[in-house]
Amino acid sequence: MKKILILFAHPALHKSKINNILIKSVLHEPGITVNNLYEKYPDFYIDIIAEQQLLLEHDIIVWQHPFYWYSGPALLKEWFDLVLQHGFAYGEKGRRLEGKKAMSVITTGGRREIYSARGRNHFTMNEFLVPYRQSANLCRMEYLPPFVVHGAHTILPEEIVNAASGYKRLMQTLRDGLIDDTVLHSVEYLNDIKL
Amino acid sequence: MYNSEFFFQAFIFLAAAVISVPLAKKLGLGSVLGYLLAGVLIGPYVLGLINYDTDKVMHFAEFGVVLMLFVIGLELQPSLLWKMRKAIFGLGGLQVLITAIVIAAFAMLFGFRINRAVGIGLILALSSTAIVLQTLTEKGLLKNTAGQSAFSVLLFQDISVVPILAIIPLLAAMGAPVTIAESQLNEIAGFVSLPGWMQLLIIFASIAVIIVGGQFIARHIFRLVAETGMREIFTALVLLLVVGIALLMNKIGLSPALGTFLAGVVLANNEYRHELETTIDPFKGLLLGLFFVSVGASINFKLLLENPSMILGFTILLIVIKFAVLLLLGRLFKLRKGYDYLFAFLLAQSSEFAFVLISFSQQSLLFDEKTAGLLMLTVTLSMAISPLLLIFNDKAVAPILSRKQNKREPEWVDNAENPVIIAGFGRFGLAVGRLLIANKVKVTIIDSNPTNVEVLRKFGFKLFYGDVTRPQVLEQAGVKNARLIILSMAEYDDAIKVAGYLRKKYPRLKIMARAKDIYHTFEFFRQNVETVQNEVFSSAADLGEKALVYLGLTPYEAYRATRTFKHHEKQVINDLYHSWKEDESNFIQDSRRFSEQLAEILETEKEYGIHDSDYAWDVNSIRAESQQKNSD
Numbered sequence: 001m002k003k004i005l006i007l008f009a010h011p012a013l014h015k016s017k018i019n020n021i022l023i024k025s026v027l028h029e030p031g032i033t034v035n036n037l038y039e040k041y042p043d044f045y046i047d048i049i050a051e052q053q054l055l056l057e058h059d060i061i062v063w064q065h066p067f068y069w070y071s072g073p074a075l076l077k078e079w080f081d082l083v084l085q086h087g088f089a090y091g092e093k094g095r096r097l098e099g100k101k102a103m104s105v106i107t108t109g110g111r112r113e114i115y116s117a118r119g120r121n122h123f124t125m126n127e128f129l130v131p132y133r134q135s136a137n138l139c140r141m142e143y144l145p146p147f148v149v150h151g152a153h154t155i156l157p158e159e160i161v162n163a164a165s166g167y168k169r170l171m172q173t174l175r176d177g178l179i180d181d182t183v184l185h186s187v188e189y190l191n192d193i194k195l
Numbered sequence: 196m197y198n199s200e201f202f203f204q205a206f207i208f209l210a211a212a213v214i215s216v217p218l219a220k221k222l223g224l225g226s227v228l229g230y231l232l233a234g235v236l237i238g239p240y241v242l243g244l245i246n247y248d249t250d251k252v253m254h255f256a257e258f259g260v261v262l263m264l265f266v267i268g269l270e271l272q273p274s275l276l277w278k279m280r281k282a283i284f285g286l287g288g289l290q291v292l293i294t295a296i297v298i299a300a301f302a303m304l305f306g307f308r309i310n311r312a313v314g315i316g317l318i319l320a321l322s323s324t325a326i327v328l329q330t331l332t333e334k335g336l337l338k339n340t341a342g343q344s345a346f347s348v349l350l351f352q353d354i355s356v357v358p359i360l361a362i363i364p365l366l367a368a369m370g371a372p373v374t375i376a377e378s379q380l381n382e383i384a385g386f387v388s389l390p391g392w393m394q395l396l397i398i399f400a401s402i403a404v405i406i407v408g409g410q411f412i413a414r415h416i417f418r419l420v421a422e423t424g425m426r427e428i429f430t431a432l433v434l435l436l437v438v439g440i441a442l443l444m445n446k447i448g449l450s451p452a453l454g455t456f457l458a459g460v461v462l463a464n465n466e467y468r469h470e471l472e473t474t475i476d477p478f479k480g481l482l483l484g485l486f487f488v489s490v491g492a493s494i495n496f497k498l499l500l501e502n503p504s505m506i507l508g509f510t511i512l513l514i515v516i517k518f519a520v521l522l523l524l525g526r527l528f529k530l531r532k533g534y535d536y537l538f539a540f541l542l543a544q545s546s547e548f549a550f551v552l553i554s555f556s557q558q559s560l561l562f563d564e565k566t567a568g569l570l571m572l573t574v575t576l577s578m579a580i581s582p583l584l585l586i587f588n589d590k591a592v593a594p595i596l597s598r599k600q601n602k603r604e605p606e607w608v609d610n611a612e613n614p615v616i617i618a619g620f621g622r623f624g625l626a627v628g629r630l631l632i633a634n635k636v637k638v639t640i641i642d643s644n645p646t647n648v649e650v651l652r653k654f655g656f657k658l659f660y661g662d663v664t665r666p667q668v669l670e671q672a673g674v675k676n677a678r679l680i681i682l683s684m685a686e687y688d689d690a691i692k693v694a695g696y697l698r699k700k701y702p703r704l705k706i707m708a709r710a711k712d713i714y715h716t717f718e719f720f721r722q723n724v725e726t727v728q729n730e731v732f733s734s735a736a737d738l739g740e741k742a743l744v745y746l747g748l749t750p751y752e753a754y755r756a757t758r759t760f761k762h763h764e765k766q767v768i769n770d771l772y773h774s775w776k777e778d779e780s781n782f783i784q785d786s787r788r789f790s791e792q793l794a795e796i797l798e799t800e801k802e803y804g805i806h807d808s809d810y811a812w813d814v815n816s817i818r819a820e821s822q823q824k825n826s827d
Contacts, residue, residue, distance in 0.1 A: 043758065045755075045758045045759075045762060047762075081812070082812075086816050086817050086820075087816055091816070091817065091820055092820055
C-alpha cells in the first residue's frame with residue numbers, strides 16, 4: 001500500500017463548489033493525508049521542516065487546487081519555492097524525493113473543449129501543466145497525467161458527485177497499486193481511465 | 196507677601212473646588228454641579244468667604260468658555276463643520292427664533308411691553324455653552340448625534356449674540372423715544388453704532404485675517420517658537436493668540452468664543468494641534484471651574500427669599516418652555532428616540548451670555564434694575580438646575596425609553612443569546628471587540644468600569660456592567676449558550692480564577708485569554724486554556740519589524756524575519772511551559788521578576804537557534820554546485 005499526500009490549496013474554500021466536495025470524498029480515507037495549506041498557513045509562513053517531513057513520509061504527492069491564471073493559487077507557489085529546497089529536492093545531493101509519483105488534481109471554470117489548440121485557451125491542460133511536470137522531473141519524481149474537473153461555471157450537482165466518486169476511486173486505486181504504470185501514462189487525463 | 200488678600204481668595208476658590216468637585220463626581224453629579232455648589236457654599240449667603248465682586252470674577256472666568264471653544268475648534272476638522280451646516284443654521288436658527296417668540300409671548304402675558312418682551316425672549320433663548328460642553332466632554336457625548344446637535348445649536352447661538360447686541364439698543368429706543376446719549380451707546384458697544392455696511396466689512400476682514408493667518412502664518416510662528424525649546428514661551432504664544440483674537444472679536448462686536456472657535460477650526464489641521472490643546476487645557480479647565488464657582492456664588496439668595504415662589508416659578512417656566520421647543524425640534528430633525536430627550540435636557544438652561552446681554556440691556560435702558568436683577572437670578576438658577584436635569588434624564592427618562600424601545604425592537608431583547616462574550620472592555624478588549632463587530636459577529640461585553648459601560652452603551656454596544664468573577668454576572672451575560680468567551684480584562688488574577696471556574700462549569704465553552712507575561716500564560720495553560728495571547732508581544736514585534744525596515748532590511752525581509760521570530764516565540768513558550776510544569780520550584784513565581792523571565796527566555800532561545808526559513812531563496816548552494824561542476 002502506498003501513502004498519498006494531497007497538498008490542497010484553495011484560498012476561499014467557503015466559496016468553492018467542486019474542490020470542497022472532491023476533498024471531502026478523500027478526507028477520511030486510510031493511507032491518504034490531506035494537507036490543507038491555506039488552513040495551516042494563512043499568513044504564508046510555511047513550516048518548511050514539517051512540510052519536508054510530510055513529503056518524506058509519503059509515496060504519491062498530489063497537488064490539488066483550482067486553476068488560477070493557468071496555474072495554482074499563490075500559496076502553492078510559495079510551497080514550491082520554499083519547501084523544494086536545493087539539496088533536499090533537487091541538485092547533486094538533493095535526492096530525497098527520488099522515485100516518488102506526483103500529479104495534479106485541478107478544477108477549471110472553462111469546459112474541456114476550450115483547452116485545445118483551436119479552443120479559446122489555445123493550449124491543452126497538459127501544456128499548461130509543463131512547469132509542474134518539469135518541477136517533478138527536476139526532483140526525479142514521476143509526473144502522472146492530471147485529474148481534471150472542467151466547467152465549474154456550468155457543472156450540475158450530480159456531475160460533481162460523479163467527479164468526486166471518480167476521484168475517490170482513483171486515489172484508492174493508486175494507493176493500493178492496482179493499476180499499471182503504462183496504463184497511467186497512456187491517457188490524457190486520469191479521469192479517462194475506466195476504473 | 197504684599198497681597199495676602201488675593202492669595203486668601205485664591206485659596207478659598209481652589210479649596211472649594213478641590214473639595215466639592217471630587218465629592219460631586221463620587222456622588223455621580225458631574226463636575227459642573229460640584230463647582231456650582233462650591234460657589235454657593237463660599238458665596239455671600241452661606242459662608243461669606245468671598246470679598247471680591249463675584250460679577251468681576253465671573254467676567255474674568257468667562258474666558259474659560261473662550262478657551263473651551265478654541266479647544267473644541269481644534270478637534271473639529273473644517274470638513275466636519277461644513278457637514279454640520281444644516282444643523283447649525285436649521286436647528287440652531289429655529290431654536291433661537293421659536294424659543295424667543297414663545298418666551299416673549301409669555302413675557303407679554305406677565306405685563307411686559309412688547310419691546311422688553313422681545314428683548315427677554317432673545318436673551319433667554321440662548322443656552323449655556325460652558326455647562327453643556329463641559330457636560331458633553333465629561334460624558335464623552337461630544338461625538339454622538341445628540342451631542343453634535345446640541346453643539347450646532349450652541350454655535351448658532353454664539354453667532355446670534357452679534358445681532359442681538361445690535362437689536363437691543365433699537366428695542367430700547369422703540370420703547371422710550373428718549374434718545375440715549377450717543378456717547379453712552381458708543382461706550383457700551385462702540386462698534387455697534389457704525390453704519391451697517393462698514394460693520395459687515397470689518398467683520399469679514401477680521402474673519403479673513405483669522406483664516407489666512409491660521410492657515411499660512413501660524414505654522415511658521417509656532418515652529419520658530421517651538422524651536423527655542425522653551426515651553427513657557429510656547430504657552431505664552433498660545434495664550435497670546437487666544438487673548439488677541441478675543442480682543443479683536445470684542446472690538447468688532449463678535450463673540451470672542453466664536454472667534455477663537457473659528458481660529459481653532461482653522462488650526463485643526465495644523466501639526467501643532469496637540470501641543471496647542473495640551474497647552475490650553477489646564478487654563479481652560481481652571482477658568483471654567485472658576486466660572487461655575489462664581490455663578491454659584493452670585494446666586495442672589497436675598498432676592499430669591501423675597502419672592503421665592505415667583506422666581507422659582509419663572510425659572511421652571513423658562514426651563515419648561517425651552518425644553519418643549521427643543522424636544523419638538525429634536526423630533527422634527529429626526530433625532531433618535533432617547534437622543535431627543537437628551538438633547539432637550541442638555542440645552543434647557545440659560546446662557547452665560549445672558550449675563551452680558553442683561554447688563555448691556557440695563558445700560559441701554561431697555562430694562563430697569565429690578566427686571567435685570569430678576570432676569571439675572573432666573574438665568575443663574577436655570578444654570579444651577581440644569582445638571583440636575585441631566586441626572587434626571589439619565590436616571591429616570593432614559594431607562595424608561597430604552598425599556599420601551601426594547602419591546603419594539605426584538606433584536607435588542609436578548610443580549611443573552613450572543614455567541615461571543617468579551618470580559619473586560621478596556622484597550623485590549625476594545626480592539627478584539629471592534630474586529631469581531633466589524634465582521635458582523637454578535638458580541639456581549641462585560642465590563643466592571645461604569646464609565647466605560649456608559650460611553651460604550653451610548654455608541655450602541657451591548658454591554659453588561661458587572662464583575663465577571665461573580666457567576667451570576669456570567670449567567671446573565673448568557674455564558675450558557677455562548678460558543679466563546681474572551682477574557683481580555685486587565686485584572687490578571689481574576690482572569691485565571693474565571694477561566695478555572697468556566698472550565699469546570701462549562702467544559703465545552705471555548706476560552707481565549709489575554710496574558711500579562713509568560714507565567715500568566717502558563718497559569719492559563721494549566722487551566723487547559725490553550726489560546727492565550729501575550730498582551731504586548733505582537734505589537735512589540737511589529738514595531739521591531741518597522742525598526743528593521745528603517746535599518747535597511749527590505750520590507751519583505753523584515754516581515755519574514757518578524758514572522759519567523761513570532762513562530763519561534765511560540766516554540767520557546769511551549770518548551771518553557773513543559774519545564775515549568777515539571778519543576779515549578781525552578782521559577783520564582785511570587786516575585787515574577789522580569790529579569791528571571793528574561794534569562795529563561797534567552798537561555799531557551801540559545802538552544803533553538805532560528806531556522807533560516809528563507810533558505811530556499813538563497814542561491815549560494817546552487818552556485819557552489821554549478822561552479823564545482825564547471826571545474827570538474
